[in-house]
C-alpha cells in the first residue's frame with residue numbers, strides 16, 4: 021500500500037507533562053492535535069495520579085481517538101502522549117503508543133519517536149531472555165529493556181538502555197510519579213522543554229505544541245540528555261556522547277510545522293531561505309511561482325521573493341482528505357492526486373514555477389504536473405527545495421530502500437522527462453548546507469550525501485553518565 025502523499029513520513033510526535041492542578045489529559049490532547057502532522061495513524065495518552073496509570077489509545081486521528089468521556093477517565097497530574105506514523109505500513113492497535121506495562125517499580129509508559137538501528141539485535145536479546153513481545157515495534161523493545169534493567173532509579177535504567185541503543189529515539193516516559201524525556205546521543209529527532217506558568221513543565225517534539233497549550237518554550241533537549249519532571253521540578257543529566265550531533269535535516273525541509281523553532285530559527289524562515297537559494301541556483305523566466313501546498317508554501321514564497329516573479333496560489337488542497345491509503349495502481353494514484361489537489365483557473369496560459377520541498381518516489385509529482393497542464397498551464401518548471409534523495413534512511417523515515425527512491429534510479433534529466441516538466445532543478449547539497457548548516461556540523465543529511473552518522477546495523481559509542489547541576 022502507498023499513501024496518496026508520496027512525501028517521506030516520520031515516525032511520530034511525543035509529548036509529556038507534569039503539572040499538578042492542571043487538566044493534564046486535556047492539555048496532552050491539544051498538544052497531540054498540534055503534533056498531528058507527525059503521525060496520523062494512531063494516538064494515545066497515558067496519565068498517572070500517583071497511584072495508578074490510566075491509558076487510552078486507538079487507531080485514527082487525535083480527533084477520532086479521544087472523546088469527552090475517555091479524556092475524563094484519564095485522571096492524574098502527569099501524562100505522556102503519542103501520535104504514530106507507522107513505517108511498517110501497519111495500523112494495528114497493538115503497535116499504537118504509548119506502551120504501558122507494569123514493572124517492579126510500578127507502571128511504565130513509553131512514547132517513542134524514531135527508529136533503533138540495532139533493534140533486531142536488541143529484540144533477539146530480549147526474546148532469548150524469555151521476554152515476550154506483542155508487537156513488531158522497536159518502541160516495545162525499548163519499553164521492555166527499560167523494565168528489565170536492574171536498578172531502583174529510573175534515570176539509571178534509562179542510562180543503561182542508552183548504552184545499548186543505537187539510532188534515533190526521542191522518548192517521553194511516564195512512571196508512577198515522574199515524567200522523563202530522553203534524546204538519543206545523535207539528536208536525530210527534536211525534543212524540547214516548556215514551562216506552564218505556575219503549573220508545571222511540558223515536553224514536546226516541537227515548539228508548536230507548547231504554544232498551543234499556553235506553555236513557554238524553555239530550551240531543546242541536548243543530544244544524549246535525560247530530563248526528569250516531578251515534584252522537585254526539572255532535573256537533567258547529560259550523557260557524554262562522543263558523537264557528532266545529527267538533527268535530521270528533513271525536519272527543516274518537510275517534517276516540522278513552519279511555526280516551530282529549531283536551533284533558534286523558525287522553520288518557516290529556513291524554508292524561505294531554502295527557496296531563495298533555489299531561485300539563485302535555478303532561475304527561469306516565468307509568470308508565477310506556486311508551491312505544492314501546504315508543505316512547500318514557505319519555500320515557494322522564498323523563491324518568489326528572491327526571483328522577483330509573483331507568488332500565487334495555483335493549487336488548492338483538500339485539507340480533510342487526510343492520509344487515506346490507496347492501492348498502488350496508477351489510475352488510483354492519479355485519482356489520489358485529483359482528490360487531494362484542485363488547480364485554480366488563474367494558472368491558465370501561465371508559465372509556472374512549481375516549488376516542491378522534496379521528491380521521494382516521484383509517483384505524485386507526475387500526476388500533479390498533468391493536472392496543471394490540463395488546467396491550462398503553458399509551461400511547468402519544477403523546482404525542488406532539497407537535493408535529490410539518493411540514499412535510504414535507517415533512522416525512522418519511511419524511505420528505507422534505494423529502489424523506491426526515484427533519484428537513486430534516474431538522472432535529473434530522466435526525472436524531468438518522467439515528470440513531463442519543461443525544466444527541473446534541485447537545490448544543491450552546498451545550498452542546503454549554506455542555509456541550514458553543514459552536514460558534519462550538527463545535521464544528518466545522509467539521504468542526500470550518503471554520509472551516515474550511524475551504521476544501519478548500529479554504530480558504536482558508550483556514554484558516560486553525568487548529572488547536570490540543577
Ligand code: SF4
Nearest residue numbers: 268269413464466467
Ligand atoms: S537520512 Fe535523511 S531522512 Fe533520515 S535522518 Fe538523515 S536526514 Fe533525516
